[in-house]
Amino acid sequence: MMCNSVKFMYFELTLMVVCLLLQKGEAIWLSLPASGTKCVSEELHNNVVVLADYVVISDDHVHPTPTISARVTSPNGNALHHKENTTHSQFAFTTTEAGNYLACFWADNPRGGSLSVNIDWKTGIAAKDWESVARKEKIEGVELELRKLELAVEAIHENLIYLKSRELEMRSVSETINARVAWFSIMSLGVCILASVLQLLYLKQYFQKKKLI
Numbered sequence: 165m166m167c168n169s170v171k172f173m174y175f176e177l178t179l180m181v182v183c184l185l186l187q188k189g190e191a192i193w194l195s196l197p198a199s200g201t202k203c204v205s206e207e208l209h210n211n212v213v214v215l216a217d218y219v220v221i222s223d224d225h226v227h228p229t230p231t232i233s234a235r236v237t238s239p240n241g242n243a244l245h246h247k248e249n250t251t252h253s254q255f256a257f258t259t260t261e262a263g264n265y266l267a268c269f270w271a272d273n274p275r276g277g278s279l280s281v282n283i284d285w286k287t288g289i290a291a292k293d294w295e296s297v298a299r300k301e302k303i304e305g306v307e308l309e310l311r312k313l314e315l316a317v318e319a320i321h322e323n324l325i326y327l328k329s330r331e332l333e334m335r336s337v338s339e340t341i342n343a344r345v346a347w348f349s350i351m352s353l354g355v356c357i358l359a360s361v362l363q364l365l366y367l368k369q370y371f372q373k374k375k376l377i
Contacts, residue, residue, distance in 0.1 A: 192283040196232065196271050203268040208287065209326035212259045216267070218283045219252040230279055231272045239263025248272065262326065288319050 194202050208214070222229050229251045236245035236255055239262070245255035249272055259265065269281050289312065303311060 192285055194269060194281040194283065196269060196279040196281060198271065198278070201268050201270040202281075203266050204283065204285070205264050205266045206285070206287070207264050208259050209262040209322065210259055211322075212288055213256070213292065214259065214265070214285075214287050215254070215256045216283060216285045217252070217254040218269070218281055220250075221280045221282060232269055232279065232281065233272055234267065234269050236265065236267045238265060289315055 192204055194204065196202055218234065220229055220232050231249045231251055233248040234245065234250070234253065234255075235243065235247075236257075237243055238260070244257045244265075245267075247253045247255075267283070267285075271279055292315070301311070
């Protein structure tokens with residue numbers, strides 16, 4: 165009896181972990197000004213699936229709904245999505261490089277009123293179509309949840325590897341900066357010593373000419 169209770173508690177804990185790990189999607193509200201651009205960004209590592217839907221909501225409830233333009237760029241500035249004169253759309257891509265991915269939105273025809281853009285941004289496991297996975301692999305229930313947990317663990321492992329690589333990069337940059345600062349300090353000290361010696365020699369010659377010493 166106690167064994168079954170422990171198994172149930174373990175399964176419940178597993179489901180809680182899965183739910184926490186699957187919370188990789190977020191809803192974002194942007195208030196667009198009459199003129200200008202607003203952007204959202206997220207730092208992602210390589211080989212991450214990104215799926216986002218966005219829809220325009222007019223704060224003044226005017227009809228038809230004003231249109232906007234959207235542009236998504238990679239860390240190197242490559243355009244991943246570009247849409248004009250739209251009230252709703254979506255974009256999906258798999259990252260090919262690590263860095264900051266930027267999504268910018270602006271109003272096409274400013275009317276003086278304010279617009280809001282609702283963005284449903286999902287990355288990683290949250291962007292995966294689990295219904296298709298269940299049909300394809302013919303799994304359901306506990307097996308599907310375990311499959312989600314497996315992929316979540318893999319995602320965590322990849323994130324840890326990415327963070328470790330970033331840590332090594334930052335450590336390398338820090339060591340390079342420290343080395344340059346050390347060399348600069350040594351050079352500054354050398355210049356100060358040289359200037360002091362030259363100043364002493366000049367003063368010695370000056371006093372000798374004045375027959376003070």
